[in-house]
Amino acid sequence: MGNRTPSQTIGPFFHVGLKWEDGEKVQFAGTGERVVLTGCVYDGGGTAIADALVETWQADPSGKVPGAGAAVRAYGYSRAMTGSDGRYTIETLMPGACTGAGGEKYAPQINVTIFARGLLKAVRTRVFLAAADATRDDPLARAAGARAGTLIASQDAKDRSVWRWDVRLQGKDETAFIDF
């Protein structure tokens, strides 16, 4: 134990090397409710981060772990790169709620890993695609307490398929990041 290879920053030059065709479109074996998750990644000075890599991994619409399938790319996984305005956008299906091995109830959520220049190791968290009161019993929402609000995406009032979630790496309303 303890012989792991350490993490290092992704640096500023990953865009060509880590490009996936349609990486921001999540694939699934089946169908479901189409949703878009979008937002900006900000640094501690409120500046949009133009060189972040945002990856998401989520349950399928029935709440199951997406398995191997016919697709070349892995089901349930996305990779998006922020633009000059710091914005990422992924197109996916609404993840189902699920139950953990110990009976814990997980609200509909997407697991997120963010790499960037200036991050010597990734930040990880989960974003809820659910109203705040529907996340109350979720293990992370409980553990995050007052900071849980930073993990709840807001559903667009006009286009109900769009969920907005900004990430703040540092400072006021810093996003609650996790270690698991």
Place this chain on the structure above:
Amino acid sequence: MSARDAIEIDPPYDFPGYKSTALRAPKQPLIRVAPHPLEIAGPAFSRSFAKESEADLTTWGKSAPLGEKMILVGRVLDEDGKPVRNSLLELWQCNASGRYAHPVDQHNAPLDPNFLGQGKVLTGDNGEYRFVTIKPGAYPWRNHPWAWRPAHIHLSLFGNAYAQRIITQMFFPADPLLPIDPIFNSVPDPEARQRMVCKLDLEQGIEEEALGYRFDIVLRGAKSTPTGV
């Protein structure tokens, strides 16, 4: 306290020697939670996601790229010594002159029309992988006066579980820039730092054509989560 706490392996978020951490390092403590069922599982990439040609970065162009041709071999293992099979490993790097084929790279060194610096493979049954590439050059960066990055190859690994996902960098033995590179030295434990340095392995090379290097990579084990799950 878990085994993972006893030795700090990863760098801290906040590392003043690397200026870009100043506004990007989270200041609040991480929230420790039991892994979500998705986090102990992982995405499954089909073998065809990495074409065979993507393991050889020297055949991308019309002719061979400039630089010192090298073969990079290694195994991906977890902390318990188990091979990490069928797992996506992506690699990117600058060319032999220290220039990335990337629009943001302003280093005044020549691009190589025969080198893109992008590769990917899926690991084999023993966690093994093999790339053919050229040795990247050192390059200057603006972190501090006279700042030059030691030659390095960027590596992105998925492991077999989402919790194992990591991006790291591989360095070369006896590089005089290593002792003064803030990114390499952000890893607190000197022994852990050395695990980011590959080894010369001549027999993996091609006689009179390419040098061989070995770089084994160790990912988190299944049991080494902070909550001990």
